[in-house]
Amino acid sequence: xxxxxxxxxxxxxxxxxxxxxxxxxxxxxxxxxxxxxxxxxxxxxxxxxxxxxxxxxxxxxxxxxxxxxxxxxxxxxxxxxxxxxxxxxxxxxxxxxxxxxxxxxxxxxxxxxxxxxxxxxxxxxxxxxxxxxxxxxxxxxxxxxxxxxxxxxxxxxxxxxxxxxxxxxxxxxxxxxxxxxxxxxxxxxxxxxxxxxxxxxxxxxxxxxxxxxxxxxxxxxxxxxxxxxxxxxxxxxxxxxxxxxxxxxxxxxxxxxxxxxxxxxxxxxxxxxxxxxxxxxxxxxxxxxxxxxxxxxxxxxxxxxxxxxxxxxxxxxxxxxxxxxxxxxxxxxxxxxxxxxxxxxxxxxxxxxxxxxxxxxxxxxxxxxxxxxxxxxxxxxxxxxxxxxxxxxxxxxxxx
Numbered sequence: 001x002x003x004x005x006x007x008x009x010x011x012x013x014x015x016x017x018x019x020x021x022x023x024x025x026x027x028x029x030x031x032x033x034x035x036x037x038x039x040x041x042x043x044x045x046x047x048x049x050x051x052x053x054x055x056x057x058x059x060x061x062x063x064x065x066x067x068x069x070x071x072x073x074x075x076x077x078x079x080x081x082x083x084x085x086x087x088x089x090x091x092x093x094x095x096x097x098x099x100x101x102x103x104x105x106x107x108x109x110x111x112x113x114x115x116x117x118x119x120x121x122x123x124x125x126x127x128x129x130x131x132x133x134x135x136x137x138x139x140x141x142x143x144x145x146x147x148x149x150x151x152x153x154x155x156x157x158x159x160x161x162x163x164x165x166x167x168x169x170x171x172x173x174x175x176x177x178x179x180x181x182x183x184x185x186x187x188x189x190x191x192x193x194x195x196x197x198x199x200x201x202x203x204x205x206x207x208x209x210x211x212x213x214x215x216x217x218x219x220x221x222x223x224x225x226x227x228x229x230x231x232x233x234x235x236x237x238x239x240x241x242x243x244x245x246x247x248x249x250x251x252x253x254x255x256x257x258x259x260x261x262x263x264x265x266x267x268x269x270x271x272x273x274x275x276x277x278x279x280x281x282x283x284x285x286x287x288x289x290x291x292x293x294x295x296x297x298x299x300x301x302x303x304x305x306x307x308x309x310x311x312x313x314x315x316x317x318x319x320x321x322x323x324x325x326x327x328x329x330x331x332x333x334x335x336x337x338x339x340x341x342x343x344x345x346x347x348x349x350x351x352x353x354x355x356x357x358x359x360x361x362x363x364x365x366x367x368x369x370x371x372x373x374x375x376x377x378x379x380x381x382x383x384x385x386x387x388x389x390x391x392x393x394x395x396x397x398x399x400x
Contacts, residue, residue, distance in 0.1 A: 006032055010047055010062060013121050017060055017109045018049045025052045034064075042066055042075070046124060059127040060109065065118035070183050074267035076113040078120060080175045081266035083111060085238060088172050089157040092165075096312045102153045104262050106249075125262055130249035135347040139245065139285040142258055147248070147281060148297050150261055151240070152304025155274045158238035159305075159319040160312040173238060173271040180229040180241075180268070180276075180335070187342075188225050192218065193371050194342045197378035198387035207392075213400045214391045217334075228334040231273045235320045235328070241268025243281035244343050274320070275328050279336020283390050284343040291393040298325060330398050337394055341387045345377045 010030040018026045027050040034043040042063040049058045065075045086105060093101045107123040133139065139147070162169040180187070195218050202211035217224055240247075242265050251260040278301065282294070290297070302322050309316030377383050394400045 009117065009119075010045060013062055013110065013119065014047045014049050014060060017058060017121060020109050021049065021051070021058055023049060023051045023053075023058075026050060027052060042071075059124035060121055061124045063120045070179070070186070072115070072118070073177055073182055074179055075118045075120075077177050077179060077269060078265070078267040079111040079113040079118075081269045082108040082120065082122075084175055085172050085266075085269065088168060089161060089238070092157060092161050093312065098308070098311050102150075102157060102308075104150055104154070104260075105266075106262055106264060125249045125264075128251075130251045130260075130262055133245045133248060133250060135245045138287040138290075141290065143250070144282075144286060144290060144297060145300055146258055146261060148278070148301040149304040150263075151243075151274070151277055151281075152301045153308045154240065154263070155237045155277070155320075156305045156308040156312065156316060159235075159316070160309050160314045162237070163314045163319055164312075176238075176270040178270045178272070180270075180272070184225060184229070188222055190374075191225070191338045191342050192221055193374060194345045194378075194387070195221070195338065198341055198384065198391060201384040201388050202391075207388075210388070210392055210395050213395055217338075217400050221338075224334060225338070228332055228338075229272075229276075231271075231276075231332065233273060233324070233328055235273065235324055236271050237274055239269060239272050239274065239277045240266060241270060241272075241277070241280075242266070243277045244284045244339075245281075245347070248281075273328055273332045275325070275332040276335055279329065279333040280339050281336075283333075283337045283340025284347070285340075288389040288393065291389070291397075294329075294393075294397065295326070298322075298329070301325075333397075333399050334394075337390055337399060340390050344383060344386050344390075345374045348380055348383050349374065349377045 007030055010032065011028055014028045014030060018024075018028075028047065029050070030047040031045060034045055043066050045062040045064065047060045047062060049060065050056070051058070065071055082105075086108070090101075090103075106125055109121040109123075111120040112118060133143065158169065195214075199211065199214040199218050202208075202214065240263055243263075247263060247265040249262040249264060250258055251262075253259050278298075282291075282297070299322075302316075302320075302325065305320060306316030309319060391400070
């Protein structure tokens with residue numbers, strides 16, 4: 001796309017923002033210098049709409065699709081979430097007149113899933129004083145508790161929708177793609193490349209059991225991937241799907257206290273077990289000390305879930321019994337565990353190298369280039385320590 005055509009498209013999107021905000025006298029500003037995030041899934045542009053009548057500026061971030069394996073599928077999935085899924089969930093809580101609704105996604109202006117113009121436009125969280133957590137650091141207890149509580153509310157919405165309006169629930173979930181299954185081949189390749197160096201790091205007799213059980217996962221990875229991603233239970237909901245620190249934005253008070261959080265990037269959202277969301281973010285962000293407190297964190301999640309479900313008019317203890325949640329963690333938590341190992345290699349890789357992958361992946365060299373970029377991280381002692389701690393916990397908790 002030429003700069004002229006790009007500017008015309010960006011300006012058109014910004015005019016749409018002005019219309020949503022009911023601004024008739026405005027000034028548009030578009031920045032055509034794209035940023036490629038280290039999450040791989042799009043090119044980012046920035047723009048603004050200034051209301052000339054009062055001087056107020058609405059800052060907008062525009063995500064455009066990047067040609068990569070499965071990028072069209074995931075991008076369409078995210079448009080479905082913002083256009084269809086979230087409005088349905090939001091209407092449910094509005095009808096229930098809840099005191100503190102789940103509003104932890106950015107304001108959405110517009111999007112398109114048409115082949116030649118895929119984009120999403122939403123408010124720019126960074127200019128609203130939201131910030132990302134340092135991806136190379138562990139999430140601390142304050143952040144972990146906040147996230148577990150937040151997912152409790154988010155998951156409760158779709159559980160209650162399924163309970164009270166099952167036809168509406170089926171209608172919106174039918175529009176989403178089960179991305180984990182669609183991306184099986186590529187994700188198994190990526191998981192294997194990150195899991196092998198973690199397994200090999202168990203190089204002493206002291207960790208013989210951990211090595212043997214982890215090696216069995218590596219040997220049976222294809223089958224275990226299917227088993228851990230294809231949810232067979234009765235406690236499904238609409239999950240976020242891509243739950244790592246790059247998709248969390250936090251807002252803090254002047255004193256540094258965590259006040260709010262927004263979730264972004266719903267390209268993997270679909271119907272599945274809440275364990276997928278919880279294990280995904282937990283194993284890609286927590287320390288071994290916090291792994292040892294998993295039951296406590298699940299209790300925090302469950303209290304948040306049941307309290308919000310009750311406020312919405314349903315019995316959360318029946319929708320998702322606590323014993324079912326804990327038991328299903330041992331089967332479906334394996335997916336989050338494997339994603340955690342995979343994501344630590346990304347999180348410990350410099351942004352420039354991630355951008356290198358994004359650029360060359362568009363040349364049909366996606367998986368080969370992935371391995372070339374990520375294997376540089378495998379010799380990092382920090383990677384070895386964090387991934388072996390995940391596997392140690394998996395043995396202790398009965399996941400493997």
